[in-house]
Amino acid sequence: MxxxxxxxxxxxxxxxxxxxxxxxxxxxxxxxxxxxxxxxxxxxxxxxxxxxxxxxxxxxxxxxxxxxxxxxxxxxxxxxxxxxxxxxxxxxxxxxxxxxxxxxxxxxxxxxxxxxxxxxxxxxxxxxxxxxxxxxxxxxxxxxxxxxxxxxxxxxxxxxxAQSFSSYAEPLLNAIKNNENEIAALVQLRDALLPKLMSGEIDLSKVELPMPSARTAPTNGRLPVNNFLFCGLHYTYTGIHELSERLHMVESSTIESILQAMQSVLDARQLKQLKSVLSSQLAMEALPDDAGEAKELLDSFLAAKELEGCSERTLQYYESTLAYYISKTDMPLTKVDTEQLRSYLTNYQATHTVGKVTIDNIRRILATFFSWLEDEDYIVKSPARKIRRVKTPVRVKETISDEDMERLRDGCETLRDLAIIDLLSSTGMRVGELVKLNRENIDLGERECIVQGKGNKERKAYFDARTKLHLEEYLRTRIDDDSALFVGLSGKHQRITISTVESRLRSLGRKLRLPRIHPHKFRRTMATNAIDRGMPVEQVQKLLGHVKIDTTMQYAMVSQSNVKASHRRYLG
Known part of the structure; x- marks a missing residue:
């Protein structure tokens, strides 16, 4: 085929x-x-x-x-x-x-x-x-x-x-690989020659220009490569060949500026040779000047956010969102206006199957980035200021009932998973905070622990007597000397990751046929239960490690049964 x-x-x-x-x-x-x-x-x-x-x-x-x-x-x-x-x-x-x-x-x-x-x-x-x-x-x-x-x-x-397909595809992949290696070699040659060329170290009058050799694509005797198509892909041999040829050329405006700068030291014949060398031998990457500047600004922004204490996951989200935006816009960052940003967000929602929450997250990241550019005096005013928050549908988010929490505990096959569920449900800590815990952070006597929250801020979290007992049982089974509180069940017994916890809880939920069991649901459940039972919201805020109380109120949803009882008591 x-x-x-x-x-x-x-x-x-x-x-x-x-x-x-x-x-x-x-x-x-x-x-x-x-x-x-x-x-x-x-x-x-x-x-x-x-x-x-x-x-x-x-x-x-x-x-x-x-x-x-x-x-x-x-x-x-x-x-x-x-x-x-x-x-x-x-x-x-x-x-x-x-x-x-x-x-x-x-x-x-x-x-x-x-x-x-x-x-x-x-x-x-x-x-x-x-x-x-x-x-x-x-x-x-x-x-x-x-x-x-x-x-x-x-x-x-x-x-x-599979062998039939490989017999067609492998020669093409090899040709692509060879082209990429050749391009890399030409880029190195450019980087080595250009400084010498500009300084006059190389005598242009003695440079002999080789004629470009004709290339023929491997056809394996049967298939013309130009007709070969990986379904849904853009990597045809022709496309890679065109990329190679494009990288042999310098943008004409750049060539002209170099020639003008060299007019005082080179005669007409040498200038003609210089133009030919630049066009045919120096493989300049066809990236606009503002693309390099945009990348530098993005790197500086990420460095600033890392210095401010943003987590690695937050930095990755910033980087992927902004890098995609930069790749999709031809306008320099310093010239972006409000209309351009609105158009980008509208087109993104139209071409991607995403909801309004995702669009608002992208808007928020763009606003943060352009506000930073404004603060750093790269732009006069952020174009994102006039773009309002995207209104998103407000849905009642589910919590885990007491019965389902007991089913989760009974369904655990290991003491480690049981201790994780107890710690998440009684402290309301984030899953990222849980995996960072060390043994030394736990005080079993006082039933408390020190967690490292967002922005590397430490706070105390408290757990109940059942969690203490299950933690003690789990730690007694540990035969390794790793400092992490929770480690893998096999291999080198190294610290578990966020994805491990998420995967274990999802699998347990599916096994018990419980809807959408994930670490953050335990945090929401703890906050809701605390407020339902009369804990002041300011204290819940402290337990969850929130800077703003508005954030706490988003987590803590008053039980509908309590609302019903109060309505009957006061109004009914």
């Missing part, structure tokens, strides 16, 4: 992605440990590296991690030919590992089985990225869990069918 679409149409056997290859998640070393990161070491890829790349193959990210960093986060090395798939912030970037790499926690990648091949897995993930994203979950931003990724429905080609 010549086309991926034709191959898929011919398959009548379906399974899951885990039948195409091994699904591997990533992990991130602690960014507070400088010895975990270095300029050279183990190649470490993040979704940002894929969002900034124009290549299909990737072998290096913006930074590397050391062997100590690799060991600390228990990530796995992905062999060359693995298909990297970003599963959060945002979902859907796809690339092929050009060499052995490892990925951060924003990936659920696939190591293809030998009888399937890289090309088929790549085309399938690229073609179904949007559908995989829809299968994800999350309130702040969508994330695709390992379980969701493994069990996503996929066509399973026969060995003959």
């Amino acid at each position: 010549a086309k991926y679409c034709d191959v898929v149409d011919s398959i009548d056997t379906y399974g899951c992605i885990e039948d195409l290859g091994t699904v591997v998640g990533g992990a991130t070393p602690s960014k507070k440990r400088k010895e975990y990161f270095a300029d050279s070491g183990i190649s470490w890829i993040t979704p940002k590296d894929l969002s900034n790349a124009t290549n299909l193959f990737i072998g290096h990210g913006a930074t590397d991690i050391t062997d100590a960093g690799y060991q600390s986060c228990s990530t796995k090395l992905m062999p060359a030919g693995s298909v990297l798939f970003s599963s959060r912030a945002p979902v859907g970037y796809v690339a092929i590992a050009a060499k052995e790499v490892c990925t951060n926690q924003g990936f659920k990648s696939v190591v293809p089985f030998n009888n399937i091949g890289t090309s088929f897995v790549f085309c399938f993930l690229k073609d179904n990225a949007k559908e995989i994203e829809k299968a994800g979950s999350g309130t702040t931003f969508i994330e695709v869990s390992s379980r969701t990724m493994r069990h996503f429905v996929a066509p399973i080609p026969s060995v003959e069918c």
